[in-house]
Amino acid sequence: MANHRLMTLIWIFTEKFGLIFLSMITFIAFARLMSPAELGMGTVIIAIVEVVAILYSSMLEDPLVRLEHLEEKHICTAFWFAVLISLGSIVVISFAVMLYTTSLMIQWMTAAASVKILFTMMSRVYVVEMRRTSNFKMLASRTLLGKVAGGVGGIAIALWGFGPWALIAQVLIMEFVSVVVLMLGNRRRIAFYIDGPFLRELLRAGAPVAINVMSWHMLQRGVNVVLGITAGTHAVGMFNIAMRIIDLPRTAIYNGLMSYALPVFARRGTDTPRLIGLISDSTAISGFLLTPLFVGIALTAEDIILLIFGAKWAEAIPLLQVLACTAAIGNTAMYATTALVAVNRTHLTVKAEVATTLLALALVYSLGHRYAGMAAALALLARMVIITPLQMRGLNTAIGYGWRPVFESNYRSVIATLIMAAVVVFVSSHLGLRGYLHLACSIGIGTLTYALAYSALHPRWPQEFKLVFTAR
Structure with missing residues (x-):
């Protein structure tokens, strides 16, 4: 039992410290290749999208982990609800940014970044099963592979001079690779089925969790958005560089x-x-x-x-x-x-x-x-x-x-x-x-x-x- 706990922790921290190392490489590269204003613009766009993704994922993931028995109908319900609400959110965010700004670049960047919500939510049921079975080896593998692919893609786009698009590309590639690795590691057919009573119970149990988690992440992402409104993208870039230095070890x-x-x-x-x-x-x-x-x-x-x-x-x-x-x-x-x-x-x-x-x-x-x-x-x-x-x-x-x-x-x-x-x-x-x-x-x-x-x-x-x- 003690050896199992230690191996579990080893895989957890292999993932997290590997993530720190890879994130630091991309972070330094972005800081060197982009101006504070460019970094700030990409940060604000990603912050808006991640607030939505975090709200949905926290409402589903922890309550599912805590369930005494996780049945197939629970997995189907959670997966397809996550997919449908993600697609709806992409449409809403894309139209909202068109009303907010006339800048075509910001409109396209925000619409592209919002696809991250879909990839993030598709992976939730796989992450839940692996957390419940302590399969942290697979979780570590998907995160590290996603981070490597996202980092390479993001740095390449930054080197080509596309500025804030590098940040958008990084998160999209990372989330896409992560969900593909999880699906290949746990091949299964998830039938299109939504159990209404279970979904209501799940959302009721997840609402307080989501509010607590959302409060913290709304703080982290919302600060960037509000700071961008009041002080500009240069200030966001400066704040984000300091925040990232803290968040890399803390989050991991x-x-x-x-x-x-x-x-x-x-x-x-x-x-x-x-x-x-x-x-x-x-x-x-x-x-x-x-x-x-x-x-x-x-x-x-x-x-x-x-x-x-x-x-x-x-x-x-x-x-x-x-x-x-x-x-x-x-x-x-x-x-x-x-x-x-x-x-x-x-x-x-x-x-x-x-x-x-x-x-x-x-x-x-x-x-x-x-x-x-x-x-x-x-x-x-x-x-x-x-x-x-x-x-x-x-x-x-x-x-x-x-x-x-x-x-x-x-x-x-x-x-x-x-x-x-x-x-x-x-x-x-x-x-x-x-x-x-x-x-x-x-x-x-x-x-x-x-x-x-x-x-x-x-x-x-x-x-x-x-x-x-x-x-x-």
Whole structure:
């Protein structure tokens, strides 16, 4: 059993860290080949399309994963509903953009990008089955193959000088290859059949999940859209470069952890003490890795931007520092939403998620014209500071996960990270080094300091972390 868990996690993170590596290559290439305005235009168009895709997929996927028995009629219903609603959305989006703008290029780019919704939704039932059976090897294969194909295609189009079309091509190729790999790996005939009562039940169960997920992704994508309206595509490009540096590791690691955590939490949903212990252990391990990672990005932001992306992106340095600190704060409650999904109590945080998202978007709208990308970064920070305790309160209401386990799971990583930050700031200013050597020394000093500080606070951490994969 322990070996099975470890192999499952290995395949999950093979996918996620492979995704980071491939995304970083394409990301750097796009940053070098496109201007901030071109990057911003492509980002805004993709953001609009992805909001729709995420709404539909979150409404279907997690409720299907949580079902005790997944029957053939359930698969048929979900698949064909996904296809039909995707086709309808493509038509609506295409007509809406024609009414919004007279630019033929934007109209064609948006219409082409909206096809991503169809490819994304066609793959949902296959992803559900593989998550339920822990076939993360196939999930990793389809994601990595899709990313390679999309990256090659996108970079080629960028090299030919088509600007924002490169971003559109990348996501379309990636999603198309992914769904083809899944269909070839699980050859089956999905009959055209929709079970009305089951579909209504599925949508009813998925609505709170979708609202929570939509709130977060609406925030991520909506910020780009609102910032583009108030501050222009240059500001979106600067904000997006900083956001992508944070999102590459965060999305890959978080999605990997949540893909594993949801079915594990759901199986223990009726055993509350065991579930609380599992959440605490998972939070401690995740905080041990992620809190110093994001604070480290904030400390080395100047080197990262200037050395890797070039001086034309220097405006993104303070944005990256704020966003990195925001991500570090979010680690303290990173499993709250997943745990609420597992025990079917997501409604407890729906109002808080929606209200804080609207607040953040309102801040971007009101301050974007004055502070450009910094308005978006500070809006996300304010939202994180407000929503984190509200998520923990919802989890406390649902399963009795109080503030004591929150503190016990996080205090060691937070203290060790603060010590690391103080040492790096002090030592790096006296090194007299520049360029990649300065970046490498800062990373080395930070890693060593954090390891020593955490070990002093928790000498038995290797043995206790190992027990998470064997005892629980």
